[in-house]
Amino acid sequence: MDRFRYNSYAQEIIFGAGSLNHLNEVVERLGCQRLMLCANHSMRVNGHLTLVENILGERLIVSLDQIHPHVQDVQFDEALALAVENNIEAIIGIGGGSPIGMAKAVSATLGKDSNSTFPVIAIPTTYAGSEMTPVYGITNTKENPPQKVTARNPKIVPQLVIYDPNLTLDLPPKLTASTGVNALAHCIEALYSINRNPISTAAATSGVHHIFDALLRCYTHPDDLEARSEMLLGSHLAGLSLASVTMGLHHGLCHVLGGTANVPHGIANSIILPHAIRFNAEVTATQLLPVAAEMEIPIVGLKPVIAIEAMVQKLFHYIGQMHLPQHLQDAGAGLQESDLPYLAEIAFQNQTVHNNPKPITNELQIAELLRDAW
């Protein structure tokens, strides 16, 4: 049997429709009196934020309800200053990966020069999975071009994660689809990660099983609570697999497309994923056979690389069924074809790209993949 090692993290997970009602009881147990809350603006518009504010009452000292995508440095500086000014003891991130990422980034910086920890509570309403990991990223907009820098810090793993599918019923179809493909990508890159382990593999395999069918149902019937619950479970398992392994070329590229070219994270995932799978197939096909089987590719008797090519074709179709952009030229971020070599150059400096199972030895390999995805 292969050797393995991985870190796991102490987290309390509360899952199920109505589980937001447990928030107060856990905050009480944590003993935190001064809380800050980070949220996407949609959380204010759809009323979820008011619900949380009512639950927390006087404990909630500051609410930041306009967190922008990709945790930008200017807004991070503002959030940090507010946290310090108000002697914040714990931070809640509610919404997508961006407000949860902001909560983690603020917690990491507050805890940097002290032995104290500043607990993070995450209430995810997309399928991005950041709530399960010790990773946070900040986009440095003062650099030209802007670059997203990621770091790992076990102190910022959310101590409490509340998954309440009721809060996802109003996630619009396009965001449902694109953040769902992000969850699928976590499972896929976990399955062939260079430091995969039995737990990440089990979580990722089960994640694909829950996601593959439920995502289409959530896309076509956004208010189907059963499908929403199954999809949230899938994204939890995807996040769990992501937490104990390193990702590869796909995620490295998505971070560059997000941080430098401002492509929304889920859209970057939807465009790049089939290309990244195809790029890696000669090295990773065997690890992805369970995904192919889940996608009903008849794998018996097929060479693994052939089965995975069939899976890639099916994935293009699957992503197309949800009307997501499938070419970088349609990513809606003003990207030009002439930007591709330059993005490949930046990606070649990205550590996640170099954690890819198939070695990336020069930036031309990345440029070629980006051209295929153009």
Ligand code: NAD
């Ligand atoms: P996001 O947080 O930027 O949210 C995307 C959009 O979804 C926003 O417009 C938001 O308003 C909307 N939204 C969220 N919940 C909604 C709801 N219930 N109803 C209506 N609208 C809703 O994006 P994301 O895709 O969730 O997360 C991406 C970010 O998370 C990226 O910055 C990515 O790098 C990061 N991420 C980090 C990790 C990690 O481990 N650190 C993992 C995955 C993603």
